[in-house]
Amino acid sequence: MAVQRKIAVVGAGVIGLSTALYIKTNLRLDGIPCKIEVFSEHTTPHTTSDGAAGLWEPIFVQGTPGEQQSRWGGETFEWLRHLRVQEDAGEMGVAQYSGYNLFHEWVEDPPWKDVVIGFRYATEAELKDVKFPMRHGWHFTNMSAQANRYCGWLLKRCKQQGIQFYRRKVLSLLEFAGWYDVVLNCTGLGSHQLTSDHDLIPLKGQIMKVSAPWIKDFTLVNGPDYVAYILPCTDFVVLGGTTESGRWDSDIEESVSYNILENCSKIMGSVKNAPILGQWSGLRPYRKTGVRLEREILQSKSSRAPLEVVHNYGHGGSGITFHWGCACEATSLAYQALGLPNSHHHDHDLLYKTISTPVDSSFCKL
Ligand SMILES: Cc1cc2nc3c(=O)[nH]c(=O)nc-3n(C[C@H](O)[C@H](O)[C@H](O)COP(=O)(O)OP(=O)(O)OC[C@H]3O[C@@H](n4cnc5c(N)ncnc54)[C@H](O)[C@@H]3O)c2cc1C
Numbered sequence: 001m002a003v004q005r006k007i008a009v010v011g012a013g014v015i016g017l018s019t020a021l022y023i024k025t026n027l028r029l030d031g032i033p034c035k036i037e038v039f040s041e042h043t044t045p046h047t048t049s050d051g052a053a054g055l056w057e058p059i060f061v062q063g064t065p066g067e068q069q070s071r072w073g074g075e076t077f078e079w080l081r082h083l084r085v086q087e088d089a090g091e092m093g094v095a096q097y098s099g100y101n102l103f104h105e106w107v108e109d110p111p112w113k114d115v116v117i118g119f120r121y122a123t124e125a126e127l128k129d130v131k132f133p134m135r136h137g138w139h140f141t142n143m144s145a146q147a148n149r150y151c152g153w154l155l156k157r158c159k160q161q162g163i164q165f166y167r168r169k170v171l172s173l174l175e176f177a178g179w180y181d182v183v184l185n186c187t188g189l190g191s192h193q194l195t196s197d198h199d200l201i202p203l204k205g206q207i208m209k210v211s212a213p214w215i216k217d218f219t220l221v222n223g224p225d226y227v228a229y230i231l232p233c234t235d236f237v238v239l240g241g242t243t244e245s246g247r248w249d250s251d252i253e254e255s256v257s258y259n260i261l262e263n264c265s266k267i268m269g270s271v272k273n274a275p276i277l278g279q280w281s282g283l284r285p286y287r288k289t290g291v292r293l294e295r296e297i298l299q300s301k302s303s304r305a306p307l308e309v310v311h312n313y314g315h316g317g318s319g320i321t322f323h324w325g326c327a328c329e330a331t332s333l334a335y336q337a338l339g340l341p342n343s344h345h346h347d348h349d350l351l352y353k354t355i356s357t358p359v360d361s362s363f364c365k366l
Contacts, residue, residue, distance in 0.1 A: 002031075002032060002033055003033070004033040004034060004035055005027065005032060005033070005034040005035070005181050005182075005338055006034070006035050006037075006179065006180045006181050007023065007034060007035070007036045007037070007180060007181060007182055007183075007184070007334065008036075008037050008038075008039060008176050008179075008180045008182075008183045008184070009036065009037070009038045009039070009183075009184045009186060010038075010039050010040065010170050010173070010183060010184070010185050010186060010187050010194075011038075011040050011185070011186035011187040011188060011190065011313075012038050012040035012042070012043045012044065012047065012155070012165065012186075013040075013044075013047040013048060013049035013050075013151070013186065013188055013319065014047075014049035014052075014147060014150065014151055014154070014319050014320055014323045015049075015186040015188065015312055015313065015315060015319055015323055015326065015327075016038060016040060016184070016186035016187075017038075017044070017151060017154035017155055017158055018154055018323045018324060018326075018327040019184050019186050019312055019326070019327045019330045019331070020036055020038050020158050020163050020184070021154060021157055021158050021161065021163070021327070021355060022324070022327035022328060022330070022331045022351075023036065023184070023327075023330070023331045023334050023343075024036050024158070024161045024162075024163055025161070025345065025351055025354050025355055026331050026335075026343040026344075026345050028161070028354060028359070029345045029350070029354060030340075030343070030345075032340065035164075036162075036163045036164070037163070037164045037165075037166060038158070038163060038164070038165045038166070039166050039168055039170055040165070040166075040167065040168075041167070041168065041169040041170075041190070043155070043165065043167065044148065044151035044152055044154075044155050045148050045151070045152065047151065047188075048188060048189070048282040048283060048284070048285070048319075049147050049151050049188075049319055049320070050147055050148040050151055051147065051148070051207070051280045051281075051282040052147040052282070052319065052320055053144070053146070053147070053207070053231040053233055053238040053240075054093065054144050054145040054146050054147040054150060054233065054320045055097075055142065055144045055218060055231050055320075055321075056073070056076065056077055056080065056116075056142050056143040056144060056145075056320065056321045057101075057142065057220075057318070057321055058073050058110070058111075058112055058318045058321055058322070059316065059317040059318055059321075060203055060243070060284055060286050060316035060317035060318065061286075061290065061291060061315065061316040061317070061318045061322075062288075062290075063199075063287060063288050063289045063290030063291075064290035064291050064316075065290065066111030066112075067111070068290070068291070069111055069112060069318075069322075070111050070112050070114075070115055071325060072291075072321075072322040072324075072325030072326050072329070073112050073115055073318070073321050073322055073325060074112070074115045074325065075324055075325030075328055075346075076320075076321060076322055076323055076324040076325045077115050077116070077143055078348065079324040079348055080094055080143035080144075080145055080324075081096070081143060082348040082349070082352060083145075083352070084096055084143065086352065088153065088356075090234065091149065091152075091153055092145060092149055092150050092153040093144075093145055093146030093147075093148070093149030093150050093153075093233060093234040093235070094143070094144070094145045094146075094150065095143075095144055095146075095233075095234060096141060096142070096143055096144070097141070097142055097143075097144055097216070097217060097218050097232055098118075098139070098140070098141045098142070098217050098218075099139070099140075099142065099217040099218030099219055099220075100122055100126065100137050100138065100139050100217070100218070100219045100220070101137060101138045101220045101222070102122065102127065102130060102132070102134040102136070102137040102219065102220065102221045102222065103134060103135065103136045103137060103222045104132070104133060104134060104135060104222065104223045104224055105135055105136065105224075106135065106136045107136060107222075109138075110138075113138075113140075116140040116141060116142050117140060117141035117142075118139075118140055118141050119138060119139075119140045120138070120139050120140070121136070121137065121138060121139070122134075122136070122137030122138065122139050126139065130219070130221060130266060130267045131266035131267075132221050132223060132228075132266055132267075134221065142218065144218075144231070144232075144233060145320055146233040146234045146235060147320055149234060149235075150320070157355050157356070160358040160359070161355070161358070161359055162359045162360075170187075170194065171194075172194070173185060173194065173195070173298060173307065173309055174298055174300045174307060176307060177298070177300040177302075177305060177306070177307040178300075178305055178307075180307075181308065181337070181338055182308040182309070182310060182334050182337040182338055183307060183308070183309050183310070184309075184310045184312060184330055184334060185309055185310065185311045185312065185313060186312050186313060186330075187313055188285040188313055188314075188315070188319070189202055189283055189284075189285040190313075191285070191292075191311070191313045191314070195311070197287070197292070197314075199287050199288045199289045199314075200285060200286070200287045200292075200313070200314050201245060201246055201286055201287075201288070202245075202246065202247060202248055202283035202284065202285070202286070203243050203244065203245055203283070203284040203286040203316065203317065204242065204243070204244040204245075204247040204249075204250070204281060204282075204283055204284075205240065205241050205242055205243055205244075205281060205282060205283075205284055205317070206240070206241060206242045206252060206253065206256045206257070206260070206279070206280070206281040207238050207239060207240040207241045207260070207279070207280055207281070208238070208239040208240075208257055208260055208261065208276060208278070208279050208280075209236040209237070209238055209239075209276070209277040209278045209279070209280070210236060210237050210239060210271060210274035210275060210276055210277060211236060211237070211274055211275045211277055212232075212236075212237040212270065212271060212274040213237075214270065215230060215232050215237050215268060215270070215271075216232060217232070218230060218231045218232060219267050219268070221263075221266075221267055226263060227240070227241060227242075227243065228240070228241075228260070228263035228264055228266070228267060229241055229264075229267075230264050230267055230268055230271065236277050236278075237271070237274065239260050239261065239264040239271060240260060240264075241260065242256055242260075242281075243284075243317075245286075247283075248283065250281045250282060250283065251281065252279045252280070252281055257279055284316050284317045285313060285314050285315060285316065285319075286314070286316040286317075287313070287314030287316065290314070291312075291313070291314045291315055291316075291322065291326065292311045292312070292313055292314045293310075293311065293312050293326055293329055293330060293333070294310070294311055294333070295308065295309065295310055295311075295333050295336065295337055296309045296310075296311060297309070308337035308338075310330050310333045310334050310337060312326055312327075312330045328346060331343045
């Protein structure tokens, strides 16, 4: 009988949940017995991920090479496109939107322009629709996963796959040495402390949520010293936003909300009449040197065996945007750490069907 693999995932934001689900699904398809346990200080709906609008777009990941942005982002984009037409897409908050990125000056085309659908430049007339002096713009069709809904769906599916969850703060990854075959570190900003990674800093962002069901398209305005955006989601429209480097508090500031509303009303006047549903701020896990997705072997000072770790953190403003592509790569690295031949189940239809079939039901009927 095959040996049961013991895997710990630390962190239960969008990265931890998707990584746990991806590796579990691959091991299940390969018929490899495993026990996967997730340890996290906070869980959905109380993680940073839950507050994100969930629009697909690589942002605040300057240290991550364009090739990786397109690969991880492209994989995630196609996964979300696949989910969009499934019967539980509403529950997940996954939908497709068209809209604009507008700029006060000319900018290079993004490395991901062939990932999104129908990328083109905004016309002069479109640039004049907003009350900001915009000189250049992109229009394209994009995917979105309203993050609190999507994380709730991931958590439910993880549990149906037999993944177990424990609420606790991990003080050192070496706590797992000798007990687990591999640990996946998906702690987001928590890695600043957990791995003493000082390249990882918070980028604080504050947003508002309003009820404006008439707004169907997204707009992001990039000025010389301001950013404003309107992002429709399943249950609300997100108005943003701010980016403050190095602030560790999540305080909501009324003056910031006032500015957000003023700026967004220059994009679409009607937001001023939209009932306010809430305000939120969160800390993006920004890593100056890019997303950390790699293996590391940690050696405990005690006599215990070395610990295989796969790091998957530092996704900046792109955790939703990269999550599935990163989960795929983290799974490959975990397979290497486990001494298994490379994982190879990436077909979205097969993954979705497997994820949708609880472990104790008749999996063999798939
Ligand atoms: C205002 C705002 C808007 C955003 N909008 C978007 C968007 O539209 N699209 C997009 O792609 N991204 C967006 N983002 C970015 C996105 O939210 C992050 O990239 C994403 O949440 C990172 O996911 P994560 O799972 O790594 O981190 P988190 O969601 O922070 O999860 C980290 C997990 O690790 C746990 N943890 C940490 N340390 C420890 C420890 N020591 N022990 C145990 N558990 C620990 C936490 O409790 C939590 O469960 C936005 C962010 C903000 C702030």
